Amino acid sequence: MATIERHTTKERGVHAVHAISFIILLLTGIGLYDKSFFGITKLFGGVDLSRFIHHWIGIVFIISLFMMYFQWKGEAAVFDKDDKEWLRVFGGYLGKGVKSPPQGKFNAGQKMFFKMIFWAGILFGITGIIMWIPQFFSLPKIIVQLTYILHDMILIGL
Structure with missing residues (x-):
């Protein structure tokens, strides 16, 4: 039985980068959001490093967001x-x-x-x-x- 490729390797890669960056932003963000979640920041080397990671992964998130938009806008935005x-x-x-x-x-x-x-x-x-x-x-x-x-x-x- 033949395999039908629904998404290209590039599309899957961009989606994976976007999803992983979102998960990192979620974890670092929730760790910075409230003191009761500060323990999560230990996963990323503490509060200061979590903040640093959050800022720069945010840039990756936005870049991958635009990459996804441009690769799927014709099929997903109409x-x-x-x-x-x-x-x-x-x-x-x-x-x-x-x-x-x-x-x-x-x-x-x-x-x-x-x-x-x-x-x-x-x-x-x-x-x-x-x-x-x-x-x-x-x-x-x-x-x-x-x-x-x-x-x-x-x-x-x-």
């Missing part, structure tokens, strides 16, 4: 009438005999997830950079403080 029908019938998951319309490489649910991850990643990047080097932006202190809240809320929203 909705057509079949996608609207897929959403209407919830992909055929919620009823017997309900047939899902034909889908391309990604179904409508995956396309929605792709868009959510992309825009959440953009917001993570913007808020993260403001938190990392606030003096670069000359923003009022209240705006910088609000970026911390927004950064946390994005994660909770995911």
